[in-house]
Amino acid sequence: MRFFAFPILALVSLSSEPPWSDLTLAIELEAGYSSDRVAVCRVRVVNHGSHTWPGRSLHFEARALDGGVVVERVRGRFGLSLPPGGTLETLVGFSAPYTRFEVAPAAASDGGGTRKRGSGKSGKSSQRSKSSKPRPPK
Secondary structure: OHHHHHHHHHHHHHHOOOOHHHEEEEEEEOOOOOOOOOEEEEEEEEEOOOOOEEHHHOEEEEEEEEOOEEEEEEEEEOOOEEOOOOEEEEEEEEOOOOOEEEEEEOOOOOOOOOEEEOOOOEOOOOOOOOOOOOOOOO
């Protein structure tokens, strides 16, 4: 019976959410890449715990603020792996030159990298819908 219990416990631990109490998220404007039309931000996660996490399991939601109100949201995740005491970084872009931002953990979803406006309407997605026809070759 022990033989079956160990693999099941291992699968459960692989699918669990990371302990965000051991991880710190930060966001800052990436001045070298931003312009008068867009804002590019660097999102960073630091691991204060004793476990290594795959970056693809660390999902976040970055928010642009204007007057204390969320005006745009961008979801993302990291790559590589995050060892104990390690740091991972990634860049996210916003569609206007906002200056205030916040970032928070997000639940894993199929739409990694999706973008939403504050009005609740969805922005353009980098993936085409299944019903769209392929483009003819040029």
